[in-house]
Amino acid sequence: MKKAVVRFNRTQETDFVTELRTRVNKHFTDNKISKFANTDMQLKTAFMLGLYLVPFAILVSGLVQSFWSMMILWSVMGLGMCGIGLSIMHDANHGAYSNKKSVNNVLGYLLNVIGSYHVTWKIQHNVLHHSSTNVHEYDEDLNNQILRFSPNQKRRNINKYQAFYAPFLYGLLSLYKTFSKDFEQISRFNKKKLLSAQGVTLNGAILQITLNKLLYLGATFLLPMLVLDLPWWQILIGFLTMHFICGIILALIFQSAHVLDSTQFYQADESGSIDNCWAIHQLNTTANFAKKGKLFSWLIGGLNYQVEHHLFPNICHVHYQHISHIVSRTAKEFNVHYHEFPTFLDAIKSHFRMLHILGKKATA
Incomplete structure (x- = not known):
């Protein structure tokens, strides 16, 4: 059976990798700071939770009884979902929020609160x-x-105009994860023995996902229907809008870091190996964007620093801005390419150019 993950060439652990790790570790020891969450991260956690929970509390209080007021609350909750996913849950499920496993587990479980399943997310x-x-x-x-x-995937006729319809599908990302994807993934992951590696059985995962989805839909969709004096279809529109806002933001942030016309794509050999070291591979396949946008970076959980995140996923994202100078300088010294775009819009343009190329040409 094919291995679940790629094997990299460990003999190619270059001087670049050793020097980079040394310099990043030195940054934390010299400045006497932890690699985990700091006060800024704790304040951000409170803000992002409030961005979701406060409008939800107002919504189910029954005080709002107009369609447009309700839509504003649903929309803010969509932004709150993104904030919880990008800023809190993401770090926690990487073990980067705290040096205490229990804290990471609790905060990582917030993904279930917003309709997904933390185990399949960790595996994916x-x-x-x-x-x-x-x-x-x-x-x-x-x-x-x-x-x-990917250029290694087979091109189909439906891909011809994918650069035009992709945004709509991106908006469905969160809904797809909530209603279908988790169930689809557990079957595939179980066959690859990835579920058991997380300490979960197939039946246990099915039970956890089912109960979680029922609780989520009961609290987030049925409860507003009971307390709001509005037609059910208006509440449904609000619920779908919340997920669409969350889905399209998440998709654009992650796709604009990897599926680009400047990053590289690979195909492993028959043994599942790639003749490159893991760290260099991350630099070849990942890009940063909008590094000067401090507020933007704060809002999206530092994931405009995707290069640093992929090289050091166990470091809390509030430190990425500082270590990015170390990574870019070291890469330049060792003549390793460091992908970055001045703005988020530049990265999005590159992504859609790549979608267009992949849709038009069988080989790209």
Whole structure:
């Protein structure tokens, strides 16, 4: 059976990798700071939780009884979902929020509160995406039945105009994860023995996901229907809008870091190996954007520093801005390419150019 993750050439652990790790570690020891969350991160955690929970509390209080007021609350909750996912849950499920496993577990479980399942997310993101970034048939983020994200994937007629309809599908990302994707993934992950590696059985995962979805839909959708004196279809529109806002923001942030016309794509050999070291591979397949946008970076959990995140996923994102200077300088010294775009818009343009190329040409 094919291995679940790619094997890299460990003999190619270059001087660049050793020097980079030494310099980043020295940054933390010299400045006597922890690699985990600081006060800024704790304040951000409170803000992002409030961005979701406060409008939800107002919504279910029954005080709001107009469609447009309700829509504003749902929309803010959509932003809150993104904040919880990008800033809190993401770090926690990487073990980067705290040096205490219990804290990371509790905060990582927030993903279940907003409708998803933390175990499948860990497998897809931590195990398959981070270990095999942009590798055909290994990177779960490239696994899409409609869109073509890699030149190694077969081009179909439906891909011809994918650059135009992709934004709509991106908006459905959160809804798809909530209602279908988790169930689809546990079956595939179980066959690859990835569920058991997380300490979960297939039946246990099915039970956890089912109960979680029922509790989520009961609290987030049915409860507003009971307390609001509005037609059910208006509440449904609000619920869908919240997920659409969350989905399109999440998709654009993550896709604009990897599926670009400047990053590289790989295909492992028959033994599941790639003749490159892991760290260099991350630099070849990942890009930063909008490094000067401090507020933007704060809001999206520092994920405009995707290069630093992929090289040091166990470091809390509030430190990425500082270590990015170390990473870029070291890469330049060792003649290793460091992908970055001046603005988020530049990265989005590169992503959609790549979607257009992949849709038009069988080989790209």
